[in-house]
Amino acid sequence: MASQYQDIYNQWKHDPEAFWMRAADQIDWFTAPQTCFNGNGNASGQWFPDAATNTCYNAVDRHVLAGRGDQAALIYDSPITDQAYQISYAELLDEVETLAAVLAKRGISKGDRVIIYMPMVPEAVIAMLAVARLGAIHSVVFGGFAPAELAIRINDATPKAMITASCGIEPSRVIPYKPLLDQAIEDATHKPDLCLILQRPQITATLIEGRDLDYKVAMTEARAAGLKQDCVPVAATDPLYILYTSGTTGQPKGVVRDNGGHMVALMWTMDHIYGVEPGDVFWAASDVGWVVGHSYICYAPLLFGCSSVIYEGKPVGTPDAGSFWRVISSYNVKVLFTAPTAFRAIRKVDPKGDLINAYDMSGFKALFLAGERTDPDTLHWAEDKLNVPVIDHWWQTETGWTIAGNTLGCGLVDVPAGSSGRPMPGYDVQVLDDGGHPVDAGTLGNIVVKLPLPPSCLPTLWGANERFREAYLDTFPGYYMTSDAGIIDADGNVFIMARTDDIINVAGHRLSTGGMEEVITSHADIAECAVVGAADQLKGQLPVGFYVINDGVDKTAEALEAELIQLVRSQIGAVAAFKTAVAVKRLPKTRSGKVLRGTMQKIIDGEPYNMPATIDDPAILDEITEALNARGLVK
Ligand code: COA
Ligand code: AMP
Numbered sequence: 001m002a003s004q005y006q007d008i009y010n011q012w013k014h015d016p017e018a019f020w021m022r023a024a025d026q027i028d029w030f031t032a033p034q035t036c037f038n039g040n041g042n043a044s045g046q047w048f049p050d051a052a053t054n055t056c057y058n059a060v061d062r063h064v065l066a067g068r069g070d071q072a073a074l075i076y077d078s079p080i081t082d083q084a085y086q087i088s089y090a091e092l093l094d095e096v097e098t099l100a101a102v103l104a105k106r107g108i109s110k111g112d113r114v115i116i117y118m119p120m121v122p123e124a125v126i127a128m129l130a131v132a133r134l135g136a137i138h139s140v141v142f143g144g145f146a147p148a149e150l151a152i153r154i155n156d157a158t159p160k161a162m163i164t165a166s167c168g169i170e171p172s173r174v175i176p177y178k179p180l181l182d183q184a185i186e187d188a189t190h191k192p193d194l195c196l197i198l199q200r201p202q203i204t205a206t207l208i209e210g211r212d213l214d215y216k217v218a219m220t221e222a223r224a225a226g227l228k229q230d231c232v233p234v235a236a237t238d239p240l241y242i243l244y245t246s247g248t249t250g251q252p253k254g255v256v257r258d259n260g261g262h263m264v265a266l267m268w269t270m271d272h273i274y275g276v277e278p279g280d281v282f283w284a285a286s287d288v289g290w291v292v293g294h295s296y297i298c299y300a301p302l303l304f305g306c307s308s309v310i311y312e313g314k315p316v317g318t319p320d321a322g323s324f325w326r327v328i329s330s331y332n333v334k335v336l337f338t339a340p341t342a343f344r345a346i347r348k349v350d351p352k353g354d355l356i357n358a359y360d361m362s363g364f365k366a367l368f369l370a371g372e373r374t375d376p377d378t379l380h381w382a383e384d385k386l387n388v389p390v391i392d393h394w395w396q397t398e399t400g401w402t403i404a405g406n407t408l409g410c411g412l413v414d415v416p417a418g419s420s421g422r423p424m425p426g427y428d429v430q431v432l433d434d435g436g437h438p439v440d441a442g443t444l445g446n447i448v449v450k451l452p453l454p455p456s457c458l459p460t461l462w463g464a465n466e467r468f469r470e471a472y473l474d475t476f477p478g479y480y481m482t483s484d485a486g487i488i489d490a491d492g493n494v495f496i497m498a499r500t501d502d503i504i505n506v507a508g509h510r511l512s513t514g515g516m517e518e519v520i521t522s523h524a525d526i527a528e529c530a531v532v533g534a535a536d537q538l539k540g541q542l543p544v545g546f547y548v549i550n551d552g553v554d555k556t557a558e559a560l561e562a563e564l565i566q567l568v569r570s571q572i573g574a575v576a577a578f579k580t581a582v583a584v585k586r587l588p589k590t591r592s593g594k595v596l597r598g599t600m601q602k603i604i605d606g607e608p609y610n611m612p613a614t615i616d617d618p619a620i621l622d623e624i625t626e627a628l629n630a631r632g633l634v635k
Contacts, residue, residue, distance in 0.1 A: 023264050026268070031053075033048035044451060044460075055132045063302075096130045102130075103134060107160065111135065113138075113160065118140070120310055129302075144574050148184075176203050194212075242254045246511050284301075321345075336364070341372065356386070364386070367388060368393060370508075392420045404496075406422065416489075441487075484496050484497075517545075603634065
């Protein structure tokens with residue numbers, strides 16, 4: 001069909017308030033909004049400031065009331081534990097109203113924070129919804145983070161309760177979560193009152209009397225006592241969740257998401273961007289610990305009345321590179337959303353895509369990719385093998401939904417490979433030079449969004465208004481700074497090329513090299529270090545550390561490297577994928593002392609570089625090249 005994208009974008013541009021008020025009709029409000037937007041209430045404004053609602057009501061209760069009770073809400077497929085079952089909307093309602101009652105009985109109420117540290121099991125989504133039902137605020141922490149990272153989040157969010165499981169399961173090992181949780185609570189200055197532990201058959205966690213509660217026992221007792229918790233009305237502007245994401249220091253940023261604007265934007269995306277209908281099966285192959293998991297495993301599919309797949313496995317190796325096709329055909333998945341790295345992993349093992357032929361994929365209509373740039377090679381491979389539209393779309397934890405993409409539901413526009421598409425309604429995307437001046441079409445610069453940001457975007461950082469302004473609003477007054485660099489071509493296609501800060505993207509996971517440097521320099525034998533993101537065929541980027549050893553240290557480089565790798569793993573987590581640390585005599589710096597990380601990255605990637613004019617001692621770049629060559633690390 002001819003694309004209506006431009007008409008819809010123009011409708012928004014012509015009258016943004018009418019556009020979003022119309023979109024707000026898709027939500028059930030306890031008090032309907034009269035005002036669309038209040039620009040003064042917060043740094044970036046408040047959406048639907050006079051409305052009241054509840055996100056859990058919209059995601060669960062209203063579908064049961066409307067007769068969708070027997071439809072699958074969650075489809076759990078876990079090749080890693082060899083289990084699969086479905087939870088209908090009626091069953092999901094029973095689960096969330098019971099769990100919310102368990103939490104309420106222990107004193108959790110509106111505005112309290114609850115940290116959820118869970119593997120990919122349905123209870124993770126049930127926990128998010130139960131917290132939302134109470135008007136409390138969840139903060140999900142990805143299971144691959146180490147106790148030190150969890151402790152930072154505990155101190156920042158000061159949760160009254162934590163919900164976890166006895167273990168997570170990776171292909172190579174079972175990871176006991178409870179010791180990690182206990183360690184984090186011990187390290188944190190803030191202590192939660194309650195920890196709810198889901199015991200999984202693979203490992204039984206030891207519970208601490210007075211603080212820990214067995215999830216299943218508590219649920220059974222609540223059911224026996226007939227306890228159920230109703231939805232608590234909250235202001236549309238009240239926080240639904242805090243999601244921590246990497247910033248430029250070791251202190252992560254607590255991105256705040258509101259209730260009303262978030263629902264309005266996500267509802268709009270399901271038919272317009274993803275082209276699905278209520279009742280369809282939607283699968284985001286991500287993790288609830290990431291923003292993609294929040295928006296498209298939990299909230300958007302349920303708000304819209306779809307069935308959402310929760311997949312506990314990997315694209316390859318659980319058991320093979322055909323798992324995605326098996327899941328798509330078993331449940332008649334209409335739309336899959338994942339990161340390009342998953343497709344690179346599948347292609348590596350099954351380059352011809354032979355395993356696809358074993359499955360009936362006739363119900364599959366589109367693949368959406370995000371989290372990192374989709375390289376044209378991967379895009380063409382997926383298009384060729386799957387024979388459906390493959391759509392790259394760009395977004396951030398901060399927005400919770402697409403900034404630039406393509407609207408399957410309104411007809412696709414032509415987007416060149418390598419571009420993540422056109423700006424979505426709500427986003428006036430522009431490219432500025434470092435002085436804040438607009439650049440010509442096709443010129444590389446800082447990608448910014450003209451304020452105000454659309455619904456769902458962060459109103460602030462948790463407890464850190466000043467940091468919010470500094471990080472996003474101060475550099476280019478009147479604009480939100482995305483910290484992505486790229487170009488917009490003459491047709492309006494957005495190309496995201498690189499981060500302008502020290503964030504790297506490893507297997508679609510956003511990681512701070514500054515955070516890793518903080519950990520490495522905390523080692524007693526290290527004088528200084530730099531971490532850069534080296535190009536990697538599978539994961540997009542991988543961190544590589546360069547370190548200078550203190551004088552007088554009597555250890556081999558091999559021994560120190562092993563210690564540093566272990567340190568990053570224990571302080572940040574396995575997810576950092578930090579596996580290479582190179583000893584160097586000196587780090588290359590400018591005369592003002594700034595480490596030339598960009599140049600080091602070009603050396604390791606085998607890219608040409610210009611000698612920085614301000615370099616203190618050019619010979620250091622030769623030393624770096626030599627050290628890398630000695631390890632065979634230059635591409
Ligand atoms: N709990 C504990 N550890 C975890 C974990 C979790 N939930 N998830 C990952 N890890 C560990 C892994 O076991 C691995 O440990 P190792 O160094 O001992 O091998 C490490 O963290 C790195 O994990 P990952 O980067 O995921 O690499 P992988 O080799 O396990 O898998 C991919 C590679 C490409 C298959 C996988 O990253 C993937 O499917 N990514 C795409 C989907 C996605 O989640 N994108 C995020 C945003 S959309
Ligand atoms: P996260 O907040 O973890 O979702 O990471 C957001 C960052 O990932 C963005 O700022 C980009 O750098 C990168 N990113 C996400 N999606 C894309 C995409 N489709 N194309 C290019 N980069 C992307």
